[in-house]
Amino acid sequence: MKRWCIPLLVVLAGCRGQASSDPPIHLFGDMDWQPKFQPEEGTRLFPDGRAMRPIVEGTVAQGALDESEAYRTGKDGETFLAFAPITVDEAVIRRGQDRFNIYCAPCHDQSGSGQGMVVKRGYPPPIDLASERALGLPDGEIFNVITNGVRNMPSYRKQIPVKDRWAIVTWVRVLQHSQHARIDDVPEAQRGNIAKESGTP
Ligand code: HEC
Secondary structure, X not given: OOOOHHHHHHHHHOOOOOOOOOOOOOOOOOOOOOOOOOOOOEOOXXXXXXOOOOOOOOOOOOOOOOOOHHHHHOEEOOEEOOOOOOOOOHHHHHHHHHHHHHHOHHHHOOOOOOOOHHHHOOOOOOOOOXXXXXXXXXXXXXXXXXXXXXXXXXXXXXXXXXXXXXXXXHHHHHHHHHHOOOHHHOOHHHHHHHHHHHOOO
């Protein structure tokens, strides 16, 4: 460093940190004026004039996940939940059907019998989802099977968000019900149609 630099640096350094009513001299203002927004600051960049943006739908800020352990794992302690901890309506079931046909049907087929395309091409066949065993699985265990996989079935934790996993569980129940339906389940006015379609008198 050239010798004359030292006094120059001392002089420049002296420009900061003293009591003065004058605004400080900023030779290099980079760190003081950063191209960023402070909380609550306004901007003309967005139509609502706010620099702070609302939370994007479907995202969660780190540390702000507000879901119970049971909802995320399907378990209450070590016990599987008997029933999905969600409100079930037609939209949820339809969503479950949609996701099931994408993620599960390749192996389990759309009816759940276990003859999906992947199985027809050699993958170990799964159990019939309407079998006694599958009927006896609590909702939480089916959720857990989707989350972690089981034996020959891979995990779908990464592909299917928690909410959709529960929706799929409701659709599995619908499939099971459809395979074990009795004539009493069909509204009387429509019973004639079934007889016609299935060819039974
Ligand atoms: C890659 C093929 C494949 C896909 C995709 C798949 N499964 Fe499976 N599933 C299997 C196989 C194989 C088994 C039998 C596992 C075993 O017992 O070895 C199985 C078993 C199951 C069982 C019974 C578990 C038990 O304890 O007996 C359930 C319930 C199930 N799957 C649900 C689903 C659902 C819901 C989906 C969609 C999210 C899905 N599976 C996607 C292959 C698949």
